[in-house]
Amino acid sequence: MSAVEPMKPVPPLTTEPGKAGLQQIGNNDVAAMRLPPGRFHVVTAWPDSLDRCSKALSRLGLEVPEKVGDAIVTAEGSAMRVAPGRWFFDGLDPAPAADGSEQFVITDLSDGMAMFSIHGEKATRLAQKLIMVDLSGDRPAPPVVMQTGSSHGIGLTMLWSERNQFKLFCERSYERDFWHMLQTELAEFTIDDTI
Amino acid sequence: MIIDCPCCGRRPVSEFSYIGDAEAAKPDMHAPAAEWVKAVYTRTNPRGMHLEHWQHLHGCRQFLKIQRDTLTHEIFSVELVGVYASGEGE
């Protein structure tokens, strides 16, 4: 069939993708953690059903962010508005809000997302490498959600929940590769380059 | 090049995908074949101002109509189009 010579297989990491268990690396300045999968849903509405959708969700006690880029972070999870007609719900379950009236749809991606946390004093400096958006200016400021292609070429949703805390989401199949890259960046992070 | 997405703010062009000439018609379903041929193939390809569609592929995935100078890459306007065309849903 194909005449291409196969490359050698990717060596497995010590922990498997998607398996529960936290793996943290880093130091006091900045650390990254690999998170176990959890409830994750996408809610999509249309221009004339946005209102109704927001109401249905708030009846569940789910506060819904107003503008694209807004995020509401609670102890149970977060709601992120990633597009004019789309929200991501991380940890919170909007499924019960499905009202069957065809005003909005819910897609379950609980198995489909890999999640990581970056935290620490220098978390913003590490996050800055991943996204070409100024994280040191006035805006954006936490809590905010940003979607980007990321400097790794892996599509990323970046939830900046508080000053030193980020949660990153990417499609599950990229998990191992993205974790490898984060490890590499962390290992080289402590360069002091002033003269 | 940097594009100021109405949803996401200023982002590098690598996050976007060029869709095509915004002035190319989007014919009605039942429009005659000749209209479709024109819409699919005929382009003016100007040197200078160009109205074009882009999609913020690695971001909000929304469609934008952009006025850009094809010579200098200067962008003069960015507008949200499509399902959530400017003015709706915000």
Place this chain on the structure above:
Amino acid sequence: MTSFRIDKPSGVDFEKPVNFTFDGRTYRGFAGDTVASALLANGVHLFGRSFKYHQPRGVMGAHVEEANALITIGRGAHAEPNLQATTIPVTEGMEVYSQNRWPSLKLDLLSINQLAAPLLSAGFYYKTFMGPTKRSWMLYEPFIRRAAGLGAVSTSPDDQAYEKDHRFCDVLIIGGGVTGIAAGLAAARSGLRVILVDDRNVWGGQMAGVDDDLSGQPLDQWISHSIRELRELGAELLSRTTAFGVYDGHVHGAVQRLADVSSHDGVRRPLQRFLKIVAKHSILATGAFENPMLFRNNSLPGVMLADTARHFMDRFSVACGKQIVIYTNNDSAYGAARRLAEAGLNVAALIDTRPSVSAACQSLATHIGASHLVGWQVEKAHGRHRVKAVSVCKIDDQRQKQRISSDCLAMSGGWNPVVHLASHMGMAPVYSEPMGAFIVDPDNLPSHCHVAGPVAGTLDLPSCVNGGFAAGMEVARQLGSTPPDPIEATAMHGFIGDWPMKADVETLSEKAMLDFQNDVTLGDIKLAVVEGYSATEHLKRYTTLGMGTDQGRTSNINAISLLTQLTGQQIENIRPTRFRPPFTPITLGALVGHHVGDHAQPTRLTPMHDWHAAQGAMMVPVGLWWRPRAYLKPGETLREAYIREAGNVRENVGICDVSTLGKIAVQGPDAGVFLDRVYTNNFATLPVGKARYGLMLRDDGMVLDDGTSWRLGENDYLMTTTTGGAGAVMQHLERLHNLYWPDLRVSFVSVTGQWAGMSVAGPKSRQVLGKAFSGTDFSDAALPIMGVMSIKTASGTILVARLSFSGELAYEVFCPACMGTEIWCDLLSHGADFGIQPYGTEALGALRIEKGHVAGGELDGRVSPYNLRLDGMLSKKKWFFGKPLLERDGLYDDDQYRLVGLISEDRQPLQAGAHVVFGDKASPGPSQGWVSSVTYSPSLDEEIGLALVKKRALEKDTGMYAANPVAGIHRKVRIVSHHFLDPEGHRMRL
């Protein structure tokens, strides 16, 4: 201290010695030295051999304008060639090597090239080495190529670490000399976010180490205080950082050198960092390079630029010679002479080509006790590996000659501002009459770009400082920030007015070197002009002047000046060659960062990946995914493995990981309507619980992708696409929705990662499923062809669809990804009794080719449904996207391709990409089509393939061949139906 150091404080710390090697010999330098200053301090003047003629060369410039002192640092995989000795700080244990010489720097046998000089003049490869036969050049070329060149690049992979990062600021100041520092102060004092970059490892630029007065303060103190203030105001100061390019959108590319050698302490640190800097405004304060003078042997070691000699003294306490002669055509060299003399160095003579000079110049020459020859020129420098004397003569009376001993000839041909980065954005430099140089056109700048210092047309110290500060204030004003208090710098010494005069080409030696790096002489320029290559862009390409890593930094302006004299053109009308990024060479590793080896592109793994790897499966990249190609048993070849696997599917049952298929959740009340428009066949009537194979077209009627869509609920569909087509299909759906039918209430979400997918295929597949999911009825009635069933388990819902890609009785089992491995292993263990074996992509391909199912090889974007014999899937009752352009007659004429099967008559394997032809190997004739997919067919025991062949050719009854002229393979083939096996499709209806 060696005899080439003077006792004067500078940037060198004599308390911290640093030992390094140069061509294997150990030398001692100090912290703060560059390789150049340390070697000069040790009396080393021979640094390298020139590119073409292998002439001995030494240090000529102070910094990145150095054309010849090119060195390699390190050995093996970490060797970095073509570094300028003037830019690399010495570190302990650094290994430095000279380049382009054999066997040694001192005794370079290849300098015999100099004898061949007449054969190696401009454009020689078009004119010489042409005979005696037409192919003779191929004989000479390897020798010529081996004899020329600069450094050697390592062929081992570079395993050093590089990093990428982003920076943002209100103003980016390019150049950390006095101009840039002043600009930074103004901007930072007004509260702006400032980034200041300079490619040196000290601040102050060319003026580093100078203690002349600036507004009543020693300059070096002003510099260090200003840097401290900038830090306190929060400015980001990036040293050893080259801003190499300016791009659209206010984006700048810069590379920061963090170290020159890999660290040895086990911690993996990046060597370099590639920064993308987005700045609202930028200030170009890049200074100027000095020009060489033109005379015979002007490239000898010991001949250097005048301010360079001064710079080595000021910044490194290095004496470049004991008998310095200054050769100039302008006043600035007098400033250099003054400082050299004040430091106690012997300036023996001042040669000035101008007919007369100012009183200030005259009195300075008298004051320092130098012989002052005004209206004289240097004819020739003498010496073999170093200058030892110069011959001078009076310009208007050539009989008056002198020979002056000198071990350092410091020449100044005027100054030439570093305008390159402005050129990146398309702003061509303009000639400034008062300055006698090309500067950035202030009237041609966009409002967010500013210039200051020499690039803006000022050369003297106070004007540079004031201009820099003014530029910073202007940025503050434009950004609405409170401007700082203005300053008015003054200096005791500055450039003492007056402007350079260009030499008369008639009086100059043809052997005078113009481009020091590419060995282009004055004679080469004359020859090029005679032959008609007198436009600057032609001149560059014909003579190679301005090429290489030097890019004409010390030669462009002299060349332009000569052109005006040789062609009579006005200098205002000559445009320098266009400058493009990078400004100085950058290592590819810095641009690539972490994306090397396994990370060259992202890697995608399926949920069952670890299981495949643990089995030792041969993995193959399919786009970004890794898929098992075959599960080789010990001793098996790939071919044996896939034959076994495919055969087992046809006989018993196999299981294949198909998680890589694109999966899109298409939901909403108008989902059915949308799919009906997007697929060529009917989808509006697809009932809940059924799947359908669909064909999707582009707007021009060509096939975009194929796949199946499953109706899971009233408004809920799961669409599958080919692995490679997933992204394109998603974009297609979104584009059609947003730009054509925005009113439809439909949503698309990529769920590729949500579902693990496995194909259970073979006559015993039903039994395996029945055993694995006991309690569920998989009979033909319960789950007919194209049916979809959902099984709710405690861990999640499993979907089973009866779909067949292989042509066997088959099911696709989709489960939430976290259950993937569990379900996979479950099916394998329950299937053991039925002979289940996993199969990979190779077997998957063999099976589908036997059935004539199209896949990636056929769906190359150039084929219509008619070509693929899928025109039966085009609904006649409804409209679908792509339909209008399918009505073009040309898509159905006799030259159109049709999908067929091929059998290799001599039972030798066919190759995908081979062309189908009528003729034999010697004269195949024109292509009649191409082979799109190939395999050995276990069921038929034949080598087969799928091909697209012209209708016209199929109507002939003659034999055909699959021709692969590149590999020299020509196979006779028999054309058959592409449905090799079970054309009625009985096997999947079991």
